[in-house]
Amino acid sequence: MSPTCELADLVLPSTHWTERDYLADEVCSEWVFGQQKAVEPLYERKSDVWFWRTFGHRLSPEWWPWESDEELFDWQLEQTHAGVTWDELKEKWIHHVPMMPSRDFEENGFGTPTGRAELYSVIELVSGSKPFPEATEPKESVYATPDVAKAYPLTGVTGRRYPIYYHSAFRGIPHLREIVPEPQVVFHTSLAEELGIERDEWVWIESPTGRITMRARPSDGIDPRVCVIPHGWWQACPALGLPGYPDGSSNANTLTSDRAYNDEFLTPGLRSTLCRIVKKKEGE
Structure with a gap:
């Protein structure tokens, strides 16, 4: 149960990817993959495909007419003009879908207010934004908000990836957790x-929104004005006796918020924030 699941009133048991059939077309829609279950689902688990198909059928049968996942897969393959059925794809595992260049714009134009391919965005102009794309300084940064930067001089980046983990997953697997046992800033x-901070010492990372704690990893290979804060730390690993962080004590999202956002699209700055590193006092 992840912290997100714990916020829900109802949690349904979903199958692991080894327990479900799935039609994948994730490589530029040029290839389709017939992902087939290796084992039958344990307990009462159902696949996501089954859930949405059944849920949709109960709400609106005319829009969700498929009686099985296989029927839905066949319909999906038909829409992509793959020239193959689900049963045939299971035999091949992978199938190349010929990419036909679209000339629909010759008769219908483009999906823009002018019907043309717009380099000058009319939608942006009408909304009060700049019609030409350009790079802009983040709403909160050492340049845009120098007063804030006096107290929080570092630019914290939260998009770091671990090759052994996938976002917030797999930290409960012992042989992976042994490689990176704890969050490191x-x-x-x-x-x-x-x-006066030593390597592997627990430190505070503070922003105008809050603070979290991680182990220090000093490095000569990073800009002195930047710190890299990994995301996704919540899960424990009981087999190694390593704790989880369900209270958000090492949650990078605690440092970011909607206090700084993009004017054109109103998206908050979730991957960078002004922050500072603080040495922990004894007993903290």
């Missing part, structure tokens, strides 16, 4: 020396 060696 990366910042420049000179800052660690200035603050």
Whole structure:
């Protein structure tokens, strides 16, 4: 049960990907894959495909007429003009879908207000934004908000990836958790020396919104003005006796918020924030 699941009133048991058939067309829609279950689902687990198909059928049978997942897969393959059925795809495993160049715009134009391929965006102009795309400074940064940066001089980046983990998953698997057992914030060696912080020491990472804790990983391979804050840490690994962080104590999202957002699309800055590294006091 992840922290997200714990917020729900009802949690349904979903199959693992090894327990479900699935039609994948994730490589530019040029290839389709017949992912087939290796084992039957345990307990009362049902696939996501089964759930949405059944749910849709109960709400609106005319829009969700398929009586089985296989029927739905056949319909999906028909829409892509793959020239293959689900049963045939299961035999081949992978099938190439010829990509036909679309010339629909010759008769119907493009899906823009002018009907043309727009380099000058009329929608952006009408909305009060700039019709030509351009790079803009984040709403909150050392340049855009220098007063905030006086107290929070580092630019924290939250998009770091671990090759062994997938977003917030797999930290409960012992042989993976042994490789990266705990969350590590990366910042420049000179800052660690200035603050008297040793490698693997637990430190605070603070922003105008809140603070979290991670182990320090000083490095010469990072800009002194930047720190890298990994996301996705919540799960425990009982087999190794390593804790989880369900209270958000190492949750990178605690540092970000909607206080800084993009004017054109109103999207918050979820992958960067002004922050600072603070050495923990004894007993903290």
